[in-house]
Amino acid sequence: MIFTDIKRVHLELTDKCNAACPMCMRTNASGLKPQSFIKNSELTLQNIKHIFPKKVLENINHFSFCGVLGDPAIATECLEIAEYISPIQIEMDTNGSLRKTDWWYNLGKIFSKNKKSVINFHLDGLEDTHHLYRIKTNFNKIIKNAQAFMKGGGKANWEFIVFGHNEHQIDEAEKRSKELGFKSFILKRSKRNDKIRSYTDKEGKEHKIYPPSNNYLPNKKTEKEYLNSQDKKIIDCKVSKNNRVYVQYDGMLHPCCYIAADTWKTGLDINLIYNMYDTNTLNLLKNPSGSIVDIAKNNEIFMEIKNEWKNFNPSTCDRVCGKKYNSVREIRK
Numbered sequence: 001m002i003f004t005d006i007k008r009v010h011l012e013l014t015d016k017c018n019a020a021c022p023m024c025m026r027t028n029a030s031g032l033k034p035q036s037f038i039k040n041s042e043l044t045l046q047n048i049k050h051i052f053p054k055k056v057l058e059n060i061n062h063f064s065f066c067g068v069l070g071d072p073a074i075a076t077e078c079l080e081i082a083e084y085i086s087p088i089q090i091e092m093d094t095n096g097s098l099r100k101t102d103w104w105y106n107l108g109k110i111f112s113k114n115k116k117s118v119i120n121f122h123l124d125g126l127e128d129t130h131h132l133y134r135i136k137t138n139f140n141k142i143i144k145n146a147q148a149f150m151k152g153g154g155k156a157n158w159e160f161i162v163f164g165h166n167e168h169q170i171d172e173a174e175k176r177s178k179e180l181g182f183k184s185f186i187l188k189r190s191k192r193n194d195k196i197r198s199y200t201d202k203e204g205k206e207h208k209i210y211p212p213s214n215n216y217l218p219n220k221k222t223e224k225e226y227l228n229s230q231d232k233k234i235i236d237c238k239v240s241k242n243n244r245v246y247v248q249y250d251g252m253l254h255p256c257c258y259i260a261a262d263t264w265k266t267g268l269d270i271n272l273i274y275n276m277y278d279t280n281t282l283n284l285l286k287n288p289s290g291s292i293v294d295i296a297k298n299n300e301i302f303m304e305i306k307n308e309w310k311n312f313n314p315s316t317c318d319r320v321c322g323k324k325y326n327s328v329r330e331i332r333k
């Protein structure tokens with residue numbers, strides 16, 4: 001079995017988002033509209049109580065409000081769900097450019113119930129650069145919301161993805177993060193921006209997003225050297241060792257966000273595995289309340305995925321965990 005229990009949960013509250021980051025799974029880079037599979041749906045508080053009744057919650061020690069397709073803060077009942085789950089530790093990732101400051105202040109009060117709970121506000125640059133990738137977001141609004149959240153007692157990190165257009169601002173951003181009271185400044189490079197990417201805006205105009213310089217690779221090695229230095233011969237599942245499952249916005253249970261993301265694509269071996277079985281067996285909203293632990297331990301799709309590891313399949317597992325290689329790597333804190 002992949003899981004022997006559930007201790008940690010990566011929770012995707014919704015597939016909605018106010019932003020249009022061109023390289024996000026939910027965004028069509030030709031015109032920046034949402035992909036056709038986006039349903040603009042979400043988990044309600046009632047859904048969460050069905051999936052995680054108190055007796056299940058008692059056993060869980062960490063929630064991550066993040067996901068593949070949406071921003072948790074846009075979910076209608078995000079605040080109520082956080083309240084229900086607290087004081088369990090919650091880590092949340094958000095673009096932060098939505099809702100009013102009083103909402104963030106109240107969320108800060110909820111997050112203050114656990115000293116380890118934290119929000120990562122995604123701020124990829126400063127006033128003049130942040131929106132170049134985080135399209136439809138506003139730097140100043142995010143800063144105001146983060147300040148309100150911290151005033152409510154919540155801890156916040158400033159998370160900065162490095163691009164060619166913002167790498168000259170790293171030091172200034174870090175300085176401001178300290179002045180504003182952010183707990184940590186986290187610098188990241190995404191594999192998605194390891195080469196020049198193009199997108200077209202809604203008027204059809206083409207834009208390019210440039211990667212950062214090699215200064216921001218781990219250990220200052222080149223990307224190729226880094227990959228070649230990894231052991232490619234084992235599948236070292238990131239989630240099995242800490243019993244961390246992924247719950248999607250529609251109630252589907254997946255082993256991890258990488259598998260979840262690949263199920264939205266077509267023609268991959270993971271699709272073949274899922275198609276071999278009844279996927280309703282993984283939908284927590286179509287199964288009895290509190291059955292998540294049993295399903296994670298015993299579901300035949302999960303069994304089949306693990307069974308394939310000896311062949312370095314499915315390709316998702318080989319790509320993500322077969323090389324001990326993260327698609328998003330933290331550079332420094």
Ligand code: SF4
Pocket residue numbers: 017018019020021024025026027068069070071094095134
């Ligand atoms: S803020 Fe997050 S979910 Fe929204 S478009 Fe950007 S990367 Fe995707």
Ligand code: SF4
Pocket residue numbers: 235236237238239240255256257258259316317318320321
């Ligand atoms: S991609 Fe496969 S091996 Fe890696 S964390 Fe997910 S389930 Fe585990």
